Amino acid sequence: MFLPFITKKSALFRLRASGIVIIFLIVLAILFFKVVPGGQISYTKNYSQWLHSGKGFIYNFSPAERVDIKSGRLSRLIGDPVYFSVFTPRTFSKVKLTVKYKSHLSSSTPLIEAGVLADGLVWRYDLQPLDNKILDDLKLPGRRLEEQGLTLWQEGNDYNNLEDFFADLKTNNLEACPGSTASCLAVYNYNPDFNFQFKGLKDSLPTLVDIPLRGAHTLFFYVNNEPLRLELKFVDLNQDKAADPLAIILSKDGKVIQQADLADENLNPASGQEEYKSLILEERTLSPGLYKVEIKISDDTVIKSLQSSLDRFVFVGRVWPVSVARSLNIYTDSNYLQAKAFAPASVQDINFGGQTFSLDEPYKQFNFQVDGNSLIKEIRLSKDDVILESGGVFSFNKNMVFNPSLLKVNQFFKLGAGVKYILSDYQEPSVHDGETSASAEFNLVGVYREKGKYNFMISIPGLKNDDQVDDYLEISEIKMEFSGRTIWQKLLGRGK
Amino acid sequence: MEKLSDKIIVREIFYFLFLLYLILIFLEVILPNIVLAYFNLNYLFLGTLISGIYLLIKK
Numbered sequence: 005m006f007l008p009f010i011t012k013k014s015a016l017f018r019l020r021a022s023g024i025v026i027i028f029l030i031v032l033a034i035l036f037f038k039v040v041p042g043g044q045i046s047y048t049k050n051y052s053q054w055l056h057s058g059k060g061f062i063y064n065f066s067p068a069e070r071v072d073i074k075s076g077r078l079s080r081l082i083g084d085p086v087y088f089s090v091f092t093p094r095t096f097s098k099v100k101l102t103v104k105y106k107s108h109l110s111s112s113t114p115l116i117e118a119g120v121l122a123d124g125l126v127w128r129y130d131l132q133p134l135d136n137k138i139l140d141d142l143k144l145p146g147r148r149l150e151e152q153g154l155t156l157w158q159e160g161n162d163y164n165n166l167e168d169f170f171a172d173l174k175t176n177n178l179e180a181c182p183g184s185t186a187s188c189l190a191v192y193n194y195n196p197d198f199n200f201q202f203k204g205l206k207d208s209l210p211t212l213v214d215i216p217l218r219g220a221h222t223l224f225f226y227v228n229n230e231p232l233r234l235e236l237k238f239v240d241l242n243q244d245k246a247a248d249p250l251a252i253i254l255s256k257d258g259k260v261i262q263q264a265d266l267a268d269e270n271l272n273p274a275s276g277q278e279e280y281k282s283l284i285l286e287e288r289t290l291s292p293g294l295y296k297v298e299i300k301i302s303d304d305t306v307i308k309s310l311q312s313s314l315d316r317f318v319f320v321g322r323v324w325p326v327s328v329a330r331s332l333n334i335y336t337d338s339n340y341l342q343a344k345a346f347a348p349a350s351v352q353d354i355n356f357g358g359q360t361f362s363l364d365e366p367y368k369q370f371n372f373q374v375d376g377n378s379l380i381k382e383i384r385l386s387k388d389d390v391i392l393e394s395g396g397v398f399s400f401n402k403n404m405v406f407n408p409s410l411l412k413v414n415q416f417f418k419l420g421a422g423v424k425y426i427l428s429d430y431q432e433p434s435v436h437d438g439e440t441s442a443s444a445e446f447n448l449v450g451v452y453r454e455k456g457k458y459n460f461m462i463s464i465p466g467l468k469n470d471d472q473v474d475d476y477l478e479i480s481e482i483k484m485e486f487s488g489r490t491i492w493q494k495l496l497g498r499g500k
Numbered sequence: 501m502e503k504l505s506d507k508i509i510v511r512e513i514f515y516f517l518f519l520l521y522l523i524l525i526f527l528e529v530i531l532p533n534i535v536l537a538y539f540n541l542n543y544l545f546l547g548t549l550i551s552g553i554y555l556l557i558k559k
Contacts, residue, residue: 023516
């Protein structure tokens with residue numbers, strides 16, 4: 005019956021055959037875009053277009069209260085940070101993010117950064133600069149040096165090339181400030197090979213921190229030819245369904261030296277039944293220097309106590325004391341503090357650097373700044389369950405505050421105060437017809453990926469949606485250029 | 501050359517759209533998001549529906 009239909013090649017046959025060929029080509033095209041055989045593809049979201057053929061690869065910004073889509077034709081970012089996810093049909097190793105925008109930001113928000121969610125457990129984003137107005141407008145009288153993407157601004161004409169600068173930096177002997185690099189060099193998006201020296205080194209004593217701390221914390225230890233032993237006791241609160249693995253990672257200059265892990269069998273998820281766990285990390289042969297200890301736990305876990313063989317340590321960037329049931333004194337080297345009460349009962353007046361600030365709303369982040377000249381500022385909390393963050397370090401011991409990091413060119417940076425050099429890995433964005441185009445590149449190997457999506461954020465530190473100031477960033481386009489292994493590299497097991 | 505009637509052409513369009521719709525739904529189920537990211541299947545459903553209703557009316 006079908007044979008004559010085929011052999012005759014009637015008009016109906018030709019019509020049906022062409023239909024099947026079209027369907028076959030469509031399926032082939034879909035599979036091509038699924039596999040991306042060349043290893044390179046780009047996805048674009050144009051915010052001025054209202055008609056879309058599909059739902060696209062770049063998803064909308066969230067949370068909704070930090071984005072204004074009603075006031076103008078384009079999406080306006082009015083709060084910080086703003087998140088978006090990108091669906092990719094396969095994994096890639098790199099992405100170049102290009103954001104086109106019009107800035108209506110004030111001078112108090114000079115930074116625009118973008119980041120990819122690198123670690124889903126501790127919610128850590130790998131941030132890269134999009135725009136830094138402080139560096140764009142920076143005017144230092146000395147010669148500006150640019151080599152291999154790095155830029156050095158200098159107050160005098162001390163260096164003619166970056167090679168000489170790095171040689172002096174390594175020996176802590178910069179021309180304008182011999183022996184005191186930390187006070188005269190500021191950096192942005194770059195961590196140079198800088199050998200931190202601990203001042204006033206004494207014998208270290210065993211220390212117990214018995215203030216419960218919730219969630220992930222990072223510490224810097226200064227070791228001087230002595231063993232390091234850390235014993236941490238944890239409480240798994242089991243308030244959410246997710247498993248809560250524990251990890252302590254000891255590293256130096258980005259290289260992992262030792263790691264202690266404890267998986268969570270998750271037998272009582274969301275039951276509210278507390279589970280007690282402990283982990284020990286011990287390393288006997290450590291060369292003198294600075295070490296980083298990352299305590300990677302979820303926010304459903306509390307560090308009940310931290311017993312250390314050394315007392316030379318500080319918490320970096322963030323502390324979250326909980327269940328202390330008494331007033332707390334914490335010390336920091338930072339002039340600013342970001343504080344968030346995590347429960348209505350934690351609302352209070354905070355004393356920071358001798359000044360009183362009101363933390364009068366729960367779940368809202370407050371920024372406090374002091375101009376005091378003292379190097380160490382005291383934070384007095386009358387109640388716990390407050391997340392404290394700053395660009396500096398925190399310690400529960402006033403005599404043990406040290407910051408091994410160089411000064412950062414962030415929104416609180418002020419030129420002066422002895423800064424003679426600024427070193428950055430940053431390219432100024434281009435501007436065409438009033439529209440700025442800024443790019444950042446991210447390594448995607450090993451980053452967090454869920455349901456085929458990478459998670460990104462755009463951060464404008466200091467931008468608030470509830471401060472009655474009409475400042476915003478108007479996004480017109482986001483372009484993501486992904487690159488990864490070609491199909492041949494994948495089949496032959498080459499590349500990343 | 502043999503000429504096809506409008507009714508047959510619409511019928512063949514309906515078959516084509518319906519088959520394409522089924523295949524794309526199948527692809528979307530086994531490879532989530534790969535079709536919907538590029539193309540909203542509702543447009544295809546609408547085309548299938550219109551051609552199907554036309555056929556029913558002509559019958």
